[in-house]
Amino acid sequence: MQIMSEHTLGSSHVPLRDLVTDEIRRRILTGALPPGDRLVEDRLAEDLGVSRNPVREAIRVLATEGLVEVAPRRGAAVARPRPAHAEELFEVRVALEGLAARLAARRADDAALARLRAVLDEQRAADQVGAVADLNTRFHTEVAAASGNDHLHQMVGPLLHRAQWVFLQTAYTRAGDSLSEHEKLFAAIAAGDEESAYALAVAHVAAARRSYLAHVESLAD
Amino acid sequence: MQIMSEHTLGSSHVPLRDLVTDEIRRRILTGALPPGDRLVEDRLAEDLGVSRNPVREAIRVLATEGLVEVAPRRGAAVARPRPAHAEELFEVRVALEGLAARLAARRADDAALARLRAVLDEQRAADQVGAVADLNTRFHTEVAAASGNDHLHQMVGPLLHRAQWVFLQTAYTRAGDSLSEHEKLFAAIAAGDEESAYALAVAHVAAARRSYLAHVESLAD
């Protein structure tokens, strides 16, 4: 009656619903599905070559992640961020990513540090504009993972996805400062320096916020 | 092609999947479904008098909320909190609820204050032990709502549910101090005193943590 922890052959099998969830999320995050676009189950299902069932389950998940809005008997649509949403995202990110950096400095093990380093390596090598946002999100996600706090990690993922997506709406991508700030943050985490890690993470988010606000101002012209 | 905002007749209709989600969540939060219990779709569906489809969608939602764990081809089970989970919850709650209280003091409008006051009134009147945990959760949720930050509100709900559920596993309910602390926090929010609200919220979570740890210690005897 209890569920067990052993690996079976099929436990590596990825259900269609997960592939579908990832693919729809990817389309939203890349702008292939712009805000307001309706997610018609039939069309998506045929498009992806699956039945409606996995699509429906994917939509529920994306709705709880905040990327999709559902109206009863009207269906789902890609969420529309309000202008204030970006600012609100920064408010939450400061709190959570500051905490994540502090805890990562306190508790990151070798494996976690290796994953962080790997993302940084990729980021250094990345030229493609599209990949930059993804790698940025992955770095911050890995910091949350390195914090060893499951709840934090679980919350930060969707939060960063929403951030990446809101920024996309204003055709915003952060300048190259991001990489050097990431490297400093990594160094502080690797050194176990909690206070520096916290300060650097907070400053990093604050810098991203300023950069974003400046970008939005420039759009207003 | 765009989705619109008008009310139609059916927009007040609550889909079965939402009722099912709420009911399963309730059973988990009350302990009717203890950790490790498998969530067999057929059985749940028959039990609730619906088909498997709404049950499946509910399970996906509860999985992203962290109350349920899913293994491919093995099915879903009520999650099992690790002992460290409680401590991790407090870490995150300090960060998020501190922020929520500060923002609520800055931005709460009359409607939000009225809702907070209503919850406090209920809490004052509550004797039943079962309702205490629910009302506590509701108060904190309303503070997050009053912050005016959608992301914060959206994240705090599931977080508090997990907290309520983890505490249930140790048969823990906080003593009556909670109400007076809530009332002080409410007063600070209503007065627009950000610093006091922040400090009170942080102290409140810290007190809850101490109380919880003492309780766990006492169980060890």
Next chain:
DNA sequence: TGTCGGGATCCTGTATACAGAAGTCGCTGT
């Protein structure tokens, strides 16, 4: 007695079917 197959059974993953609400569009009457 222990353990090693080999079905029987349970359950998930996925697809299909059908009822009814919501949206669309043209027709009719003025």
Next chain:
DNA sequence: ACAGCGACTTCTGTATACAGGATCCCGACA
């Protein structure tokens, strides 16, 4: 020309069907 009305179409909500993996039980064999 245009407003009102009604059939048609589209889509969601929900149920049912079926294939194959995972688990369990039991008997055979060491």
